[in-house]
Amino acid sequence: MESIIFDLDGTLWDSRQTIAEAWTTAVQEQGYEERVFTKDDIGSIMGLQIPVIAERLFPMETLERRKEIMDACAREDQQMIREQGGVLFPKLEETLKELKKTHRLFIVSNCEDGYIEAFYAAHGLEAYFEDFENPGRTGLSKGENIQLIMERNSISSAIYVGDTQGDLDAARHAGIPFVFAAYGFGEPEAYDYKIEAFDQLLILT
Structure with a gap:
């Protein structure tokens, strides 16, 4: 992808x-x-x-x-x-650095406006991501925001990586595969792929 x-x-x-x-x-x-x-x-x-x-x-x-x-x-x-800041998951920045060599990276979260910018400011990770979106800024659902990101950035093929049922629902709404981050906080009822640690994305992709 x-x-x-x-x-x-x-x-x-x-x-x-x-x-x-x-x-x-x-x-x-x-x-x-x-x-x-x-x-x-x-x-x-x-x-x-x-x-x-x-x-x-x-x-x-x-x-x-x-x-x-x-x-x-x-x-x-x-x-x-x-x-x-918060607690970054293990090997996060190293993995993002490698992923960015071969993929375009984005964030879509169900947060208030300014939250993703605070994440960037705390940990200096903004350079790894091309764009982001959230309902605090658009008023849209997560699935609609994924579609918006894809349209705005002319994305033809993508996966969505998340950890909750809401993330699964959003990926399904946007019509793209869902990768379940099993180390996170939720237990979605289904997934297309599963990772037990963030750096396993390097193997998956």
Whole structure:
């Protein structure tokens, strides 16, 4: 295949602890003084779009109030991610360097606008990727954003690498093969290929 499109959380890195700390700070400042997020809490909602996360976490609030809270969480997590980053999966940069010699690389994630840029800023990996997209910027689903990336960059052949059912669904929507990152956070019901470690992409591709 010509191109590889990646999910971010659970595929390229683990930012759960940083986000847990950031969101705890943000929601406490928003009036939820006793609310504390753990790494596992964040892991359970990774891969979902922000409005869905907001509904799960704050079902009692209005849509306007949920947005206000999640915007505060986004501001805090992007600042903390830029400052302290997350945990890159083993051999990530070495593998990206090798993959870029023969493939075009992209990111499509279900995150807020600015999150992928924070990932780049924290770990200096922007040079490996040609383009990225997310629903925070487009308002589209992950599958639609994959299609958008492919259209915008004239991609004729690609795979999508991710770790959740939502990633599988997105790849199916876009009509491209799905590579299951089994070291991540989810358990999709099916996949076309499976990798147990990030550097196994070198063998697969």
